[in-house]
Amino acid sequence: MENITFKIYSTIATLPENWDEVAASNHFLQTPYLQVLEDSAPTNMECFYLGIFEKDNLVGVLLSQYLDLNKLKSFGERDIYIKRIVRNFIFKNFASHVLFLGNNMITGQNAYALSKEIEHECLSKLLIDCSNSLILYFKNKGVKIHIVSFKDFYKQNATLFKKNDFKNLYEFNAQPNMIFNLNENWKSKEGYVAAFTKKYRDQYKRAHKKYNGVIEKELSLEDVSLFEDRINELYHYVAKNAPFNTFFLADNHFSTFKEQCRNRFKIFGYFLNDKLVGFHTLLLNGEVLETYFLGYDEEVQKNNMLYLNMLYNMTEFGIENNFKKIIFGRTALEIKSSIGAEPVYMSGFILHTNSFLNKYIGKIFQKLEPDLEWNQRHPFK
Missing domain, CATH: 3.40.630.30 (Gcn5-related N-acetyltransferase (GNAT))
Structure with missing residues (x-):
């Protein structure tokens, strides 16, 4: 870990020249797609691009997104009225500033790409460190991050993260992919x-x-x-x-x-x-x-x-x-x-920066997650 560092970028123009080579395994961590985010992100979203370095060599790329939910007029209108009102109140007052490590616009494991293997012990610490740096960045701007979410990991990766620096984070499984x-x-x-x-x-x-x-x-x-x-x-x-x-x-x-x-x-x-x-x-x-x-x-x-x-x-x-x-x-x-x-089923990890609320993050999350009842169909012979 002593040779692994990271750097945060806020514009595509400042990214290292070999960024796309390192992101070769995922088109949606490469600069054409990142340029889409920069030029046409939702009005309540701000994107950050993080380079992971081994000494001076870029060996990984990571996407982070900040969402200001105060700028939304609606979180969705399908749920029953009372549940919608309660959910909207909680989000506006206790969870309106959300930091994602990953891509909240695409389903799947799209948070990072690596050109060489990094052990999950190191990678989990790196993701935590990246989130802490971004929390500090926003604090210096007068914005308090309420919730940090590490988004969409397949079971094998989630299990390995959970054994390391994610062990104290609440793991959730939202609707299946x-x-x-x-x-x-x-x-x-x-x-x-x-x-x-x-x-x-x-x-x-x-x-x-x-x-x-x-x-x-x-x-x-x-x-x-x-x-x-x-x-x-x-x-x-x-x-x-x-x-x-x-x-x-x-x-x-x-x-x-x-x-x-x-x-x-x-x-x-x-x-x-x-x-x-x-x-x-x-x-x-x-x-x-x-x-x-x-x-x-x-x-x-x-x-x-x-x-x-x-x-x-x-x-x-x-x-x-x-x-x-x-x-x-x-x-x-x-x-x-x-x-x-x-x-x-994919896992995410979430924490609230308020230590008291974080103790109850699991119960809060379960109340806010939309109800899910469905029957799986089996269409093939």
Whole structure:
């Protein structure tokens, strides 16, 4: 550990030249994506980029995000009124300044990338030290960080972190990440559909029949710029009806993403009678396809089973482009399982900087976490 140090950067322009080489294993720790965050982060978010050095050599990169929840008008409007009021009061007064070590905008293990192995004993201490430095940075600006969250670790990494400097942190498992490990024998959508049981093959046929009249089109950068107001309108409808939100995307987010990341970011529009009625987005991350934000017109969604057809289209894109798995994220668990995704539980770690409140962080967190009841579907023979 004596040879391992870190440095905090607040702008992409100041990053070391070999940053992208070190971040080679994850496109969403590389500078094109980080530039998206810098140019179009949510209005209540501030991003930091941390370089991990062994002596003078950059051997790791880390993303951190600060969220000011005081700037949000709503945390989500789907939960019952009383629960929403209580949750909003607690967040505004005791948890409004949140520091994430990791990416709060993408589901999965995207906090850091390393060009050489660093033992978890060292890495866990390093993450704690990084968070303490950022807490001090904000303290010097007159901002008190309330909550620190170390976000999204797969079970093996979480277990190793827990044995070291994370042992006194509260470990939580939020809603599972729905992941679809694609069968390598599927070469086209026909192979995928043939693997369904009759019940789910009938569901596929019924959804496509309802889909009649909706036209899907991949959008170019020019298209995204042209339709951006409508894209944002559709996005906000879905986002506001989620059970919980800590941010809302900037109005220029999708066009900025497309401009910076080009073919690594795909956005597909859905048109009915020449009107944009829905969209979904995909992140191409090596052999992994990651779903991102989407939006839709509620009436078209109901009448044309638009969301389910989006899920099928994402899956078929993954199969036809030889991806090994698709990350579907944490929402709509049951319907995602009906198309083949399976739940993978990931761990996060959280602490409150108030030592008294931190004693009860587990009980508080459980009260604030949205209720979850769902039945996993098993669609294949």
